[in-house]
Amino acid sequence: MxxxxxxxxxxxxxxxxxxEPDKVFECNCSICRRAGWKLVFVPADKFELLKxxxxxxxYQFHKEHIHHKFCTTCGIRPFSHGKGPDGAESYSVNVRCLDGFDYLGVPTEHFDGAAI
Ligand SMILES: [Zn+2]
Structure with a gap:
């Protein structure tokens, strides 16, 4: 890791x-496609909000399962979080907001968030 x-x-x-992502996802849900996110999923114990x-x-919409948090100053959304189908809290992280992560150096896969 x-x-x-x-x-x-x-x-x-x-x-x-x-x-240690070997791929990143582009999601076709209504908010990810507008924001242009590239994301990875991490369990709650691998994520920390430092500040x-x-x-x-x-911001929540649709079934309101996911918290789409955004900075009230600059509007950027480095992460969102919510409970997955198994009930466990997990985070999706916008890899474009990570320092030093080469997201162009790993494959991008499609994630069908619009179907959820
Ligand atoms: Zn900000």
Whole structure:
């Protein structure tokens, strides 16, 4: 596992993620396709919000299973989180917000979030 730090654009929100992605996902759900996310999924124990809980605002839609948090200053969404089908809390992380992660160097796979 590699430890990556990441942030929103203005730096108010800072995160830490332990992951070793061999691929990233592009999701076709209504919010990911608009935002242009490339994402990886990590379990809750591999994600840490280092800074910025008070800078985040929550956005929910559809079944309201997922918290689409965004920085109230710069508008960027470094992560979202919610319970998966198995009931476990998990995070999706916008790899474009991670420091030093070469997301162009790994394959991109399609994720059919629109079907969920
Ligand atoms: Zn920000």
């Amino acid at each position: 590699t430890e990556y730090t990441g942030s929103c654009h203005c730096g108010a929100v800072q995160i830490k993620v332990d992951c 910025g809980a008070d800078a985040l605002r929550d």
